[in-house]
Amino acid sequence: MRANTDTTIRLATGKILAAFSVTEDIKKIRISHRQTAECALPGQFINIKTSDSLFPLLRRPFSINRTNPAQGWFEILFRVVGAGTNALAQLKIDSDIDFVGPLGNSFSLPDKSQNSVLVAGGLGIAPLEFLAQKLTEEKLSAHLFWGNQSSEAFSYQKQFSRLNLKTFFATDDGSLGFRGNVVTLLERELAALKDENICIYACGPNPMLRALQNFAAAKNLTCQVSLETMMACGFGACMGCNVEKADGSGYFYVCQDGPVFDIKEIRIYG
Amino acid sequence: MANLQVSLGKIQFSNPILTASGTFGTGEEFSPFLDLNHLGGIVTKAVTREPRAGNPHPRIAETSAGMLNSIGLANVGVDRFIAEKLPFLKGLKCRVIVNVAGKTIDEFAEVIRRIESAGGMDGYEINVSCPNVKEGGMAFGTNPDVTAEITKKARQVTDKFLTVKLTPNVTSITEIAIAAENNGADALTVINTLVGMAVDIRSRKPKLATITGGLSGPAIKPVALAKVFQVAGAVKIPVIASGGIMNVKDVIEFLITGASAVQIGTANFVNPKISEKLVDDLDSYCEEHQINSIEEIIGTLKLND
Structure with a gap:
């Protein structure tokens, strides 16, 4: 796993360029934000404020699904399951979208021989x-x-x-x-x-x-x-996104130590 | 520019906007988003004598206009705090208050003593109100005698600013407030989270591994206001308000009700720039309303005769 050594994490406002329905409840949103499109790495995520209201109050984390640095946009892919994703699915083309990111570490690419x-x-x-x-x-x-x-x-x-x-x-x-x-x-x-x-x-x-x-x-x-999990902040402050270390010595935090982990190092329940 | 400075007994803050413990890490986490030195002060995540891993997953759940947390005072322990976090905190120009917790009555003073030996910080917040630990925490803060004892022992090891963070999960918060005041507290932080619970109806399981957790966010603001009102009327020392503050109107409400400063908590997760924005918004508010000094409005609540 590549640690996030990036200092480009920011509170950003993007614009919704396009929205697609894959199925009735699976949606894809294209967001224009050049810096994120240029610097995001596979495995990283953004934390979106899906509405201005007090419910849903907290941001919702989404993996970056695709980037187009040349055109300055990236996409997220999600299923509409609750209040947050419902609000997100309602956003219109050209509306602003408030997010924090890019967050977390990223996948290590394979050796050429692998x-x-x-x-x-x-x-x-x-x-x-x-x-x-x-x-x-x-x-x-x-x-x-x-x-x-x-x-x-x-x-x-x-x-x-x-x-x-x-x-x-x-x-x-x-x-x-x-x-x-x-x-x-x-x-x-x-x-x-x-x-x-x-x-x-x-x-x-x-x-x-x-x-x-x-x-x-x-x-x-x-x-x-x-890994996907509930989290509040996405950058190591709330400590809500813990995942147990395989050796039982405590916890990793998905937002900072992850979201990408070596599968040997974590306990997975369910 | 209005004068936003507030005096809380022996300590002055450049403005009344502080951040609440447990929602702001040790400040460094928020450096990408704002200038920490613009804040009145930051209150660190709780520090305990030994490192604590914290509670099992899941630790947080969203509720209507709020959230439940059951972090369980996860922290690296006072020795690593001194080695790893203190140098950064010492470089800040804003006030830094270290939140201190413990499993035993003596542990609080011991943590403060070790930090003082390493040069100390501007002040300490005694956390006798965490609802998410089996030993200590809220069990201490619901008992006036234990609160008194912990405050007294902390007072013996430092002359610095000491605020005691109170739990609302009691029959009489003023009784606990007076116990802290009589034993050397310089201020009181009102309030920590309320014990709450959420259930997943599909699995029929509690949404938190610890079953109950601490409720925070705008949902608890009316409760916090009422507790600030009660405590401010019962003690002579200043009150620092905490509970669901999301915007400048909320800040003003708490100041009018009797708080000398406020702490921003859950809102930091929603908008990581919010604390700094509130300093600017407070300044604009004062200009618009011809308030020369923010202290003019503290405790100006108008009551019927």
Whole structure:
């Protein structure tokens, strides 16, 4: 993991350039803010004030999903689940958007000899797509394993055409790709690949990460994982975003020590 | 420019805007966003004798116009605080008050003594009101005798400014306030968080690992105002208000009600520049309302006869 040694963290105002609906409840927003587009790294996030009202009061953290430094914009991808994301989904084109960022550390890119394997569960695709963008820019290819509950979200895969990705999909209901969870699919495909020199990057719900943690440990594979959690400030003051260290010696903080962690160093529940 | 300076007994602040303990780290976290030296003062995250890892996850939950926290006084302990944080804090021109907590009655004075041996800071805030620890914390601040004892012992190890941060989770806050005043407190910070709870109806689990936590934010402002009113009427020492302040109107309300200074807490998470902005807004407010010195409005609440 690359530590955030950046001094460019700021309270910023961007402008919403475009908004897209991937499905009824999955949205993508394009935000114009040149400095963020230029300096953000894969794995980093921003903390958005989604409304001016007192509820929701706190900011909401979102992974940076894609950047376009030349045009000075970046995108976030999210599911509408509560008051914060609902307010965000209501924002109109051209409205201002108040955010703090870019925050947190970032994924360490693989050695040239390593093959990157991206493992996403649901909206865990958000930071991994940005990583895939960077790998593509570096002329590196990657395998993407993406699991979803149903096939609906896969309409999003057209976004991958600009990326150097070989894709493997899984659905819980078998409506698209492999029927079952994405880690089982990963195990099966990696056995076929017979490639030991891989570097796994993952983001998704805790049960998926837990399964991946066991798999990576059993196969002695390196795995960087991006965590999502509740937080208030996003820059180390509130201490609300703790995650337990694997050795039991205390806590890391997702906003500062993460959100990207070596999967061996943390305890994952659920 | 209006005169924003306020005197709280033996100490002056360049303006009445301070930051509340636990919401501002040791100030350094906020340096990317504002000039700390423009603030009246900062109050650090609690420091204890030993390092504390804090409570399990999840530690925070959002509620209507507020938030619950159960951090559990996570901090690096006084020795690392002195080694790692004090040099930065000593370089600041604004006032720095160190919030001090402990598991035992003696620990508070011991933490202050060690910081004083390292050169000390402008003052100390005695935290006998944290609702999120099993030992000490609020259990001390709900008992007037224990509050008195801790204040007295702290007074014995320093002549510096001492404020005691009170919990609202008591039957009579004035009884605790008077106990602190009679044992050497220079000021009282009113209030720490209220004990609260939230439940996830899908999992039927409490939203915090510790089940209950401390409620803060605009939701508690009316409670804080009432407690400031009660305490300011019961003691002669100054009151520092804390509880849900989001804008300059809130600051003025607390000053009118009897607070000599205020602490900005949860609002720092919402807008990391807010404390500095409130200093500017307060200045503009004074100019607009022809107030020459901010002290003119402190305790000017008009009551019916």
